[in-house]
Amino acid sequence: xxxxxxxxxxxxxLLNIALCIGLIWGVYDAIxxxxxxxxxxxxxxxxxxxxxxxxxxxxxxxxxxNWVKRNLTMRRNIGVWGFIYATxxxxxxxxxxxxYDWVLMLDEIAGNLFILLGIFAFVxxxxxxxxxxxxxxxxxxxxxxxxxxxxxxxxxxxVIAHHFMAQKSDVxxxxxxxxxxxxxxxxxxxxxx
Amino acid sequence: MPIKSSxxxxxxxxxSRRTLIAAGLGILAVPLLDKGYGLLQQKQDELDQxxxxxxxxxxxxxxxxxxxxxxxxxxxxxYYEFGYGKDDPAKAxxxxxxxxxxVEIGGEGADKPGVYDIADIKGEHGIExxxxxxxxxxxxxxxxxxxxxxxxxxxxxxxxxxKAKFVRFTTLNDSQQMPNADWAGGPYIEGLTIDEAMNxxxxxxxxxxxxxxxxxxxxxxxxVVPWKYGFxxxxxxxxxxxxxxxxxxxxxxxxxREYGFYANVNPRFDHPRWTQATERVIGQLGRKPTxxxxxxxxxxxxxxxxxxxxxxxx
Numbered sequence: 001x002x003x004x005x006x007x008x009x010x011x012x013x014l015l016n017i018a019l020c021i022g023l024i025w026g027v028y029d030a031i032x033x034x035x036x037x038x039x040x041x042x043x044x045x046x047x048x049x050x051x052x053x054x055x056x057x058x059x060x061x062x063x064x065x066n067w068v069k070r071n072l073t074m075r076r077n078i079g080v081w082g083f084i085y086a087t088x089x090x091x092x093x094x095x096x097x098x099x100y101d102w103v104l105m106l107d108e109i110a111g112n113l114f115i116l117l118g119i120f121a122f123v124x125x126x127x128x129x130x131x132x133x134x135x136x137x138x139x140x141x142x143x144x145x146x147x148x149x150x151x152x153x154x155x156x157x158x159v160i161a162h163h164f165m166a167q168k169s170d171v172x173x174x175x176x177x178x179x180x181x182x183x184x185x186x187x188x189x190x191x192x193x
Numbered sequence: 194m195p196i197k198s199s200x201x202x203x204x205x206x207x208x209s210r211r212t213l214i215a216a217g218l219g220i221l222a223v224p225l226l227d228k229g230y231g232l233l234q235q236k237q238d239e240l241d242q243x244x245x246x247x248x249x250x251x252x253x254x255x256x257x258x259x260x261x262x263x264x265x266x267x268x269x270x271x272y273y274e275f276g277y278g279k280d281d282p283a284k285a286x287x288x289x290x291x292x293x294x295x296v297e298i299g300g301e302g303a304d305k306p307g308v309y310d311i312a313d314i315k316g317e318h319g320i321e322x323x324x325x326x327x328x329x330x331x332x333x334x335x336x337x338x339x340x341x342x343x344x345x346x347x348x349x350x351x352x353x354x355x356k357a358k359f360v361r362f363t364t365l366n367d368s369q370q371m372p373n374a375d376w377a378g379g380p381y382i383e384g385l386t387i388d389e390a391m392n393x394x395x396x397x398x399x400x401x402x403x404x405x406x407x408x409x410x411x412x413x414x415x416x417v418v419p420w421k422y423g424f425x426x427x428x429x430x431x432x433x434x435x436x437x438x439x440x441x442x443x444x445x446x447x448x449x450r451e452y453g454f455y456a457n458v459n460p461r462f463d464h465p466r467w468t469q470a471t472e473r474v475i476g477q478l479g480r481k482p483t484x485x486x487x488x489x490x491x492x493x494x495x496x497x498x499x500x501x502x503x504x505x506x507x
Contacts, residue, residue, distance in 0.1 A: 033280055034268030035475050099479030111468040113227050153214045157221035165224050165466050169447050189214045192207045
């Protein structure tokens with residue numbers, strides 16, 4: 001019935017296409033809006049954070065629901081797309097917001113803990129994204145690969161903290177994200193194996 | 194089937210995994226720690242930063258201002274009563290009834306209180322055009338050609354007495370006309386000292402670009418105080434009161450550590466969570482340095498005796 005009849009590989013393609021269209025739509029919407037820079041920066045930041053958080057929810061939820069378990073390998077696609085959104089987010093910051101003004105950027109990083117957190121998260125995500133493919137798995141072997149990818153449990157908290165601190169006042173959304181993340185982390189801690 | 198020993202994670206590995214996960218929980222607590230640290234530290238470090246080099250200040254202030262396009266000024270707004278997003282106010286249904294509109298002027302500091310129709314207010318005092326810098330507390334900026342009257346004239350007409358120490362502004366708060374009217378749990382309140390209100394820079398704007406204000410810009414009448422952060426510019430004003438006590442402003446009540454009463458623009462005093470040293474010019478690439486009092490030091494600095502007191506600058 002429904003999705004189940006579609007082969008997993010096709011489902012993954014559909015997911016990739018959907019998230020790619022999502023990104024294109026975000027760019028289009030920002031171009032049509034009054035301020036491309038902040039619209040696109042906030043769009044990619046927010047939805048990149050959602051994708052990364054969702055990628056962490058697969059593991060605990062797959063223990064509860066079979067349909068999550070059947071789609072467990074889609075976690076990698078979602079994680080990689082989260083990284084792509086984060087990359088666009090960072091590039092906008094460098095290219096559009098600061099227009100390659102490196103001195104000003106360093107100033108901004110020094111004066112803003114939340115930007116430092118964002119950069120910290122991105123640096124942690126780079127090795128994960130680079131190894132999120134067949135080559136990476138083969139190169140390191142499952143055990144070691146999994147160890148590398150445990151870094152995600154530090155990167156995503158940094159992303160959510162970054163998102164939280166970037167808000168002017170309305171922190172309900174990042175608080176809810178943090179709550180979900182705490183549940184995932186506590187579950188993961190207790191079920192570390 | 195017995196588990197092969199190679200499938201069991203060595204204790205060392207899962208312990209190190211646990212350490213990483215615990216570290217993740219720690220990272221998530223960073224905003225809390227940062228907040229606690231900020232409360233303890235009492236802003237002393239901000240005072241240690243050097244003053245802005247004054248010659249360049251004068252030079253920058255003299256530069257001609259490039260008005261932000263009309264579509265941008267009317268498309269990128271903070272007006273939470275019409276939604277939290279920057280384009281929500283522009284996209285919202287035009288539900289605000291701006292005609293007829295009256296403004297009540299009163300308070301214990303006014304000897305001649307009254308309720309005035311907006312048309313009368315506009316007709317009685319001359320409409321002036323002023324091209325001002327606009328600086329949001331969120332570190333973005335625009336340049337806006339306002340049309341409006343001097344607030345000082347409206348206040349003089351209300352015959353202020355010795356009790357008129359502050360001016361309190363109240364925004365319309367009507368859930369029939371504003372989809373998110375209740376976001377702050379009451380009407381949006383802003384305030385100025387009487388000196389600030391009487392300053393010739395201070396306007397009650399009724400238009401931009403020689404067009405009547407749009408709903409998203411605070412139609413039909415709003416405050417303009419160009420040396421202060423944008424949240425001071427109360428929109429869709431229904432009441433102006435001359436009062437003795439300092440008004441409890443909306444953003445102050447939202448967060449007393451981050452949004453003060455004076456909220457004068459100052460690149461040396463950072464917001465607790467982001468820098469105010471630079472600003473993003475909406476519609477342009479890159480950032481530019483923020484100016485003390487948003488470039489209006491000559492006109493307003495005399496009202497603030499202590500340039501090192503954070504009280505005046507958040």
